Amino acid sequence: xxxxxxxxxxxxxxxxxxxxxxxxxxxxxxxxxxxxxxxxxxxxxxxxxxxxxxxxxxxxxxxxxxxxxxxxxxxxxxxxxxxxxxxxxxxxxxxxxxxxxxxxxxxxxxxxxxxxxxxxxxxxxxxxxxxxxxxxxxxxxxxxxxxxxxxxxxxxxxxxxxxxxxxxxxxxxxxxxxxxxxxxxxxxxxxxxxxxxxxxxxxxxxxxxxxxxxxxxxxxxxxxxxxxxxxxxxxxxxxxxxxxxxxxxxxxxxxxxxxxxxxxxxxxxxxxxxxxxxxxxxxxxxxxxxxxxxxxxxxxxxxxx
Amino acid sequence: xxxxxxxxxxxxxxxxxxxxxxxxxxxxxxxxxxxxxxxxxxxxxxxxxxxxxxxxxxxxxxxxxxxxxxxxxxxxxxxxxxxxxxxxxxxxxxxxxxxxxxxxxxxxxxxxxxxxxxxxxxxxxxxxxxxxxxxxxxxxxxxxxxxxxxxxxxxxxxxxxxxxxxxxxxxxxxxxxxxxxxxxxxxxxxxxxxxxxxxxxxxxxxxxxxxxxxxxxxxxxxxxxxxxxxxxxxxxxxxxxxxxxxxxxxxxxxxxxxxxxxxxxxxxxxxxxxxxxxxxxxxxxxxxxxxxxxxxxxxxxxxxxxx
Numbered sequence: 255x256x257x258x259x260x261x262x263x264x265x266x267x268x269x270x271x272x273x274x275x276x277x278x279x280x281x282x283x284x285x286x287x288x289x290x291x292x293x294x295x296x297x298x299x300x301x302x303x304x305x306x307x308x309x310x311x312x313x314x315x316x317x318x319x320x321x322x323x324x325x326x327x328x329x330x331x332x333x334x335x336x337x338x339x340x341x342x343x344x345x346x347x348x349x350x351x352x353x354x355x356x357x358x359x360x361x362x363x364x365x366x367x368x369x370x371x372x373x374x375x376x377x378x379x380x381x382x383x384x385x386x387x388x389x390x391x392x393x394x395x396x397x398x399x400x401x402x403x404x405x406x407x408x409x410x411x412x413x414x415x416x417x418x419x420x421x422x423x424x425x426x427x428x429x430x431x432x433x434x435x436x437x438x439x440x441x442x443x444x445x446x447x448x449x450x451x452x453x454x455x456x457x458x459x460x461x462x463x464x465x466x467x468x469x470x471x472x473x474x475x476x477x478x479x480x481x482x483x484x485x486x487x488x489x490x491x492x493x494x495x496x497x498x499x500x501x502x503x504x505x506x507x508x509x510x511x512x513x514x515x516x517x518x519x520x521x522x523x524x525x526x527x528x529x530x531x532x533x534x535x536x537x538x539x540x541x542x543x544x545x546x547x548x549x550x551x552x553x554x555x556x557x558x559x
Numbered sequence: 560x561x562x563x564x565x566x567x568x569x570x571x572x573x574x575x576x577x578x579x580x581x582x583x584x585x586x587x588x589x590x591x592x593x594x595x596x597x598x599x600x601x602x603x604x605x606x607x608x609x610x611x612x613x614x615x616x617x618x619x620x621x622x623x624x625x626x627x628x629x630x631x632x633x634x635x636x637x638x639x640x641x642x643x644x645x646x647x648x649x650x651x652x653x654x655x656x657x658x659x660x661x662x663x664x665x666x667x668x669x670x671x672x673x674x675x676x677x678x679x680x681x682x683x684x685x686x687x688x689x690x691x692x693x694x695x696x697x698x699x700x701x702x703x704x705x706x707x708x709x710x711x712x713x714x715x716x717x718x719x720x721x722x723x724x725x726x727x728x729x730x731x732x733x734x735x736x737x738x739x740x741x742x743x744x745x746x747x748x749x750x751x752x753x754x755x756x757x758x759x760x761x762x763x764x765x766x767x768x769x770x771x772x773x774x775x776x777x778x779x780x781x782x783x784x785x786x787x788x789x790x791x792x793x794x795x796x797x798x799x800x801x802x803x804x805x806x807x808x809x810x811x812x813x814x815x816x817x818x819x820x821x822x823x824x825x826x827x828x829x830x831x832x833x834x835x836x837x838x839x840x841x842x843x844x845x846x847x848x849x850x851x852x853x854x855x856x857x858x859x860x861x862x863x864x865x866x
Contacts, residue, residue, distance in 0.1 A: 400574050403849045405800035407807065408822075408838050415826045415834065416585065492701050496804070499703045500811060500823055512703075519707040519812075523715060533704055540699040 286477075289553040296549025299542035306539055310358040319349035321356040322507040332527055342527040344517065353509055354531045358539070360510040364425050364494040365487045371429025372490075373483050376436025377475065381467050383437070384444025395441065398434050406431040410493070414502050421504055428493050432486055439478050447474050477554045485547040488540045495536060511536040567853055571846045578842050579629065583622055586831045612638065625835075634836035639828045645836035648821050653840065655725070656817035659736060660806055664799070667741030668748055672791065675752025676784070680775070682757055694749045697742035702805050706739045706812040723813040736813045740805045744798055751794055756787040785859060792856045796849045803841060 290296055319325065319339065324346055333342045341350035383394040413427040447453065448471065456466050495512025497503035504510040511532045518528030600608075609615045612635075613624065628635060634645035678690040697705065713735060714722030725732045759765065760783060768778045803819075810819035818837050825833035 402797050403574075403800065403845060404578065405803045405841055405845060407800075407804040408841060411822070411826050412582065412585065412834065412838065415829060488699075495701060496703060496808065499701075500807070501827060502823075512701075515704055515707075519703075522707065522711060529707070536704070537700055540701075541695075544695070544699055 286550075286553040290549055293549040293552065295545045296553075299545040299549070302538065302542045303546065306358060306535070306542075307362060310355050310362055313355045314352060314359075317349065317352045317355065319352050321352040321509065322348065323352075324348055332525075341531045342525075344528055345521075345525075350527060350531055353514060354511075354535055357509045357511040357514045357532055358535050360421070360504055360508060361491050361494060361512075361536070361539070364421070364428065364510070365490045367425035368429035368432060368490045368494075369483050369486050371426055372432040372436055372486055373479060374433075375430065376433035377440050377472060377479060379433065380437035380440025380442075381444050381471055381475070384441040385448055385463065385467050385471060387445070387448075391441070395438070398437055401431075401434055407493070407496075410497065411502060414497065421508070424494065424497065424503060428490055432490060432493075436479070436482055436486070439482055440475055443475050443478055444471055447471050481547065481551045481554055484543065484550050488543040488547070491536070491540060491543070563857055564850075564854060567850050571850060574846060575839075575843060579626065579839050580622070582835055582838050583625060584618070586835055587618055587621065612636065629839065634839070635832045637825075637830055637833050639825070639830040639833070645832050648833060649818060649836060649840055652816060652818035652821055655815065656806060656810070656819060657844070659733065659740065659809070659815065659817060660802055662733070663737045663740035663744065663806075664802060666737060667744035667802075668791075668795070670741065671745035671748025672752050672788070674745070675749040675791075676756050676779070676787070678749070678753045679756030679760060679787075680779070682760075687753075690749070691753070694746045697746045702739055702743055703808045703812060705742065706735075706809060709735055709739060710812070723815070725813075725815050732813075732815075736809045736815060739812075740802065740809050743805060744802055747794065747798060747801070748791055751791045752787065755790045756783065759783050759787040789856070789860050792852060792859055795852045795855075799845055799848050799852075803845065 314321065317340075325337070325339070325343060325348070327337075329343060329345060331337075331339060331343045333340055339349050339351070341354060344350055344353065379394065379398075383391045409431055410427050414424065417423045417427075453466060453470055456470050461470075491511075494503055494510060495515065498510045498512030499516040501516070504513055506513075514532035515529060515536065518525070518530075518532060522529040606615070613621060616624075625635060632646055634649065637643050637645050637648060640648070674690050674694065678687045678694075681687045700708075710722045713720045720734050721729075721732050722735075723732070765778060765782060768782050773781075806817065807819040807823060809815065810817040811823060814820075818840065821833055822837040822841075824830075825837065
C-alpha cells in the first residue's frame, strides 16, 4: 500500500488524526440531557420520584401488614414500631403505611395509563389536523376549542356514574378528556414539520398521508410530546385524587391518595397520622413532577427561558 | 365589535344544544338508574314509576319533551329528592354558586395580575423569587387538601373564621371558601402574567418609552399592562372551568349550599334528572362567561376582532 514517497502513510495518519480530533457531534437529545442534568431541582426530583415509584411498587412486599388486613388489636393507633405499624392504623385497624403505599401505587398507575391514553389521542388527533390543514383542521381545532371551554370534570363524573366505579374506566375516562392541550401542541409542531423537505420527499415518493403522518411526522414530535406528557401526569394525579376525595374514584378496600386524604381530613385533630402521611406523599409527588416537567421544558426548549 | 359579538353568540347556540343532547342520551341509555335500590321493587311499581316520570315513552319523544322543558326553564323532576323539581334545586343553589365563583374569579384574577406584574418588574430579584415560590404552593397542594388545612388552621386552632356552613349575610363564612377557590386560579394567572410581562418589558417600544424619559409607573400603566394581559385573558376561558372544578370541592368541604353539592350528591345517587340539569346549567354559564371573556379579548387585541 505504502507508496515510494510515503504520501499515503502521511495522509492516512492525517485522516486518523482528523477522526480522533473531530469535534464530537452532540445530538439534540444529548444537549437536552446535559441541560437537564445541570438543573439541580429537576435532578433531585427525578431521584425522589424514582424512589417513590420503587417504594410504591416494591414496598408492599416488605411491609409487615397488607393494605386490607385488619389488626384487631389496634384501631386508630398512632405509629407503633413494635407492632410494625410504622404510620399507625386507621379506624378499621388497617396499617397506614401499607395503605399509603397502595394509594400511591394506584395514583401512579392511573397517571401512567391516563397519560398514555391522552398522548395517544392527542398525538393522532393533532397530527391529523395539522397535516391535512384547511377545513379539516379548522373543524377539528374548533372542536378542541369548544371542549376546552367545557368543564371536563363534569364529563368524567358522568362517565364514572354511568359505567360504575371501576378503576380501569377511571383511567381511560380521565385520559380521554385530558388530550386537548396535547392535540394543540402536536398540531402546531406538525404545521411546521410538514413544511420540511423530507416530508415533501416522502410525498413525492408517493407516500400515503397516514403513512407520512405516522412514519415521518409522529417520530419527530417526541420532544414536545414528552414534555407535555410529563406536565400532564401531575394534573391527572390531582384529578384522580379529586374524584376519589369526592367518593367517585377508587373504591374500598383499594384506595388512592385522594381517598386516604378524604378519610383522614375529618379526623385530623384526633388522628393526625391519617392525613399527614398520604398528604406528604401526594404533595411530594406533585412537587417533584412539576419540577421535572419544568426542567424538561427548559432542557428541550431553551428559547422559553 | 357588535358584529363579532353576534357571531360568537350564534356559534355558542349549537354547542349548548349538542352538549344537552349528548348528556341526555348518554344518561338515558346508561344501564342502571335511580330506582335500583337495595331491594328490588316489584315490576308493577317500577312500571308505575316509569310511567310517572314518562320514562316509558320513546326516547326521542322524551328528548323533545326535555328540550321543550329546558326552553321554559323546567328541568324535570328529581328522582331521588322527591319533594323537589330540578329547577327548584337550581334556583336555590345557583345564586350562591354564582356569587361564590364570581367573587373568587375577581379576587383570584386581580391578585394574580398584581403578583405576576410585580414579579416581572422585579425579575430575578428577591420579590420575584418569593412570589414565584408562593405561586407554586397552590399549584402543588390540591385544593381539597388546602381547604382542610386552612379549616384546621384558621377555623379550629386560631378560631378566627367559621369552618363551614352559610346563611345569607354571614360573609365571614365566605372568606375561606373564596380564598381556597381563588388561590389556584390566581396562581395560574400570576404565572402567565409574569411570563408575558417579562416578554413585553423586553420589546422595542418599551425601550423607546424608556428612552424618551417616561417613568416606570407610566410605562407600566400606559404601555405594558394591556398587551401583557392578552395571554392572561385567553386563559380566563379555560380558567373558568378549573374554577368550576374547584367549586365542586369547596362546596363539599365547607358544606355550602351551591349546585356543586347537588351535582355530587346526585352523581353518587344516580339521580339523572339533577345530574343532567346541573350539567346543562354549568355548561350554559361557562359558555356565557366565555363569550364575555372573548369580548374582552377582542377589545384588548384588535387582531381578533378584525379577523
